[in-house]
Amino acid sequence: MATSNASGRGIVLSRLSKSYGQVHAVRSLDLAIAPGETVALLGPNGAGKTTTIDMMLGLTRPDSGSISLFGMSPPAAVAAGAIGGMLQTGSLVEYLSVTELVTMVASLYPRPLEVDRVLRLTGAAEFAGRRTNKLSGGQTQRVRFAIALVANPDLLVLDEPTAAVDVEGRRAFWAAMRAVAAEGKTVIFATHYLEEADAYADRIVLLARGRIVADGPATEIKARVSGRTIRATLPGADTARLATLPGVLNAGLRGDAVTLSCADSDAALRALLGQFPAVRDIEVLGAGIEEAFMALTSDENDENRETTLLIKD
Amino acid sequence: MTSTVYVRYEVLRNFRNWRFFFLALAFPLVLYFIVGTANRHARFNGTTFPLYFMVAMATLGTMAGVLGSAAIIAAERSSGWTRQMRITPLGTGAYFGAKVLNAYLRALLTIALMCLAGTALGVRLSATGWLTLIGLLLAGLIPFAVLGILLGHLIGPDSSALAVGGIVTLFALLGGVYGFQIATSGALFGVIRALPSYWLVQAGKTALAHGGWPAEGWIVIATWTAVLTVIAVFVYQRAGSQAS
Numbered sequence A: 001m002a003t004s005n006a007s008g009r010g011i012v013l014s015r016l017s018k019s020y021g022q023v024h025a026v027r028s029l030d031l032a033i034a035p036g037e038t039v040a041l042l043g044p045n046g047a048g049k050t051t052t053i054d055m056m057l058g059l060t061r062p063d064s065g066s067i068s069l070f071g072m073s074p075p076a077a078v079a080a081g082a083i084g085g086m087l088q089t090g091s092l093v094e095y096l097s098v099t100e101l102v103t104m105v106a107s108l109y110p111r112p113l114e115v116d117r118v119l120r121l122t123g124a125a126e127f128a129g130r131r132t133n134k135l136s137g138g139q140t141q142r143v144r145f146a147i148a149l150v151a152n153p154d155l156l157v158l159d160e161p162t163a164a165v166d167v168e169g170r171r172a173f174w175a176a177m178r179a180v181a182a183e184g185k186t187v188i189f190a191t192h193y194l195e196e197a198d199a200y201a202d203r204i205v206l207l208a209r210g211r212i213v214a215d216g217p218a219t220e221i222k223a224r225v226s227g228r229t230i231r232a233t234l235p236g237a238d239t240a241r242l243a244t245l246p247g248v249l250n251a252g253l254r255g256d257a258v259t260l261s262c263a264d265s266d267a268a269l270r271a272l273l274g275q276f277p278a279v280r281d282i283e284v285l286g287a288g289i290e291e292a293f294m295a296l297t298s299d300e301n302d303e304n305r306e307t308t309l310l311i312k313d
Numbered sequence B: 001m002t003s004t005v006y007v008r009y010e011v012l013r014n015f016r017n018w019r020f021f022f023l024a025l026a027f028p029l030v031l032y033f034i035v036g037t038a039n040r041h042a043r044f045n046g047t048t049f050p051l052y053f054m055v056a057m058a059t060l061g062t063m064a065g066v067l068g069s070a071a072i073i074a075a076e077r078s079s080g081w082t083r084q085m086r087i088t089p090l091g092t093g094a095y096f097g098a099k100v101l102n103a104y105l106r107a108l109l110t111i112a113l114m115c116l117a118g119t120a121l122g123v124r125l126s127a128t129g130w131l132t133l134i135g136l137l138l139a140g141l142i143p144f145a146v147l148g149i150l151l152g153h154l155i156g157p158d159s160s161a162l163a164v165g166g167i168v169t170l171f172a173l174l175g176g177v178y179g180f181q182i183a184t185s186g187a188l189f190g191v192i193r194a195l196p197s198y199w200l201v202q203a204g205k206t207a208l209a210h211g212g213w214p215a216e217g218w219i220v221i222a223t224w225t226a227v228l229t230v231i232a233v234f235v236y237q238r239a240g241s242q243a244s
Helices: A049-056 A074-079 A098-106 A115-122 A137-150 A167-182 A194-200 A218-225 A265-275 A289-296 B003-016 B018-038 B049-067 B069-079 B081-086 B092-120 B127-140 B142-154 B157-175 B186-193 B196-208 B215-240
Strands: A011-020 A023-033 A038-042 A064-069 A083-086 A155-159 A186-191 A203-208 A211-217 A228-233 A248-254 A257-262 A280-285
Touching: A011 A049, A023 A049, A023 A211, A038 A049, A038 A194, A049 A064, A049 A155, A049 A186, A064 A074, A074 A083, A083 A137, A098 A115, A098 A137, A098 B003, A115 A137, A115 A167, A137 A155, A137 A167, A155 A167, A167 A186, A167 A194, A186 A194, A194 A218, A203 A218, A211 A218, A228 A265, A257 A265, A265 A280, B003 B018, B003 B092, B018 B049, B018 B092, B049 B069, B049 B092, B049 B127, B049 B142, B049 B157, B049 B196, B069 B081, B069 B092, B069 B142, B069 B157, B092 B127, B092 B142, B092 B215, B127 B142, B127 B196, B142 B157, B142 B215, B157 B186, B157 B196, B196 B215
Parallel strands: A038 A186, A038 A203, A083 A155, A155 A186
Antiparallel strands: A011 A023, A011 A064, A203 A211, A228 A257, A228 A280, A248 A257
16 A cells, blocks of 8 residues: 555655754654545644644655655645645634635635635635634634635645534534545545544544554554553563563563553453563553553654564554 | 736735724824924925925835835734745745735825825926836835845744834935935945935935936845845745744
């Protein structure tokens, strides 16, 4: 799957890296997305989602690596009108009505969608005549979505599009997004909500500390992330053997501290106690997504330490 | 893919910001009538005071008006709108074009009002004289229009008002807008003659004499415009590939 788009038809990020001073925001990221896919970039804050998206949109220049969007560089794809984007933050300019603003943006694209249709689709039609500075937060978000959508782009990139939107607004947003995806457009969205990624993406790319820690169908990633984590002290542990325990997805080790990410923590715990009598200080942690990410990447804190993380496939 | 729609809405946005407009227009006009009425029969710097002061107020008002782009752009940048526009096919040319056009529409309105005010206080020029004056003012403002865009991309919205105020004062003072020359000979005068604001002030005198700027004036304006444009385009495009 990762190399089937090498023809340039889809989106290919290869060995993409970006640092801000000492912070490695994105580290040698490889990702290939086929046309028509809806992909969620899932990860906690600081995982590198926004940096990756900004590089794809040409807003940030990578330190190294390359990006191909349908065979074009990001600036070329943007100039060709092939990209529609909704950035994480941003307000609207004043002194225009919603219709006027969306019309203005539409005029910049070679094949825009009809403004009225976009306003209906995004639920912005009901306040289309209102000035942009008189909108609520949720209404502003709808207009920002309309601006991305009216481009009629081949690739729609949405950076945490439902942040600060109420439940009803979210539902409306995702319904509209679905309608767009159904037209064969490629959609990439960043989120830190597992439920959103699971419900609306075909594929989830799990990011942590600038790396892809998992990539696969939404169902598979959900199972992996929503499991529990066992932490324990086990001197001289063998992570390769630990990773083969029933119910364990992967095993990490730091000093004598073992971290087991589990799909079935009950089975894993029984097997752990049976096979490793020396194990002590056992903790079973719930499936908060932050914890799941930490568990999946627990050995990557320290650059100098050799990574012992194993992911079973 | 017509940028005319974009430019049209940019202009509409500009004109609906009536507070900005009102302040840009009212300040030079009010000052002109207060000071100009009291000195309407006086002579000053080799010309009539109403003519000198009309050009001075038009220069001050339009310099502030076109540099006002800085405040507008700085606000658009800090609100994230500039980034949103960067991910559209909007070209650098159309972006700059719309900003310069807006700055010039503000300047034209200021100049028109100042010319009417001048006429009310007895300024009389021939048709050629008026056209020369307005033409030279518009030409001399080009560097300031570009500087406004450049500043908007360099500074934040909270410091833009201060920067614009400071730059207008500095250029006006050195250029002789306030009615006196800091130097009339020597190295400092050489520096002053290299400022676009000096030539804005000279526009009044040359219009009266039915002349234009000497070549030196055009060279100064063209050089400032070229250098500032290169820097502004560089800053705008550099920011596009960074996180700002």
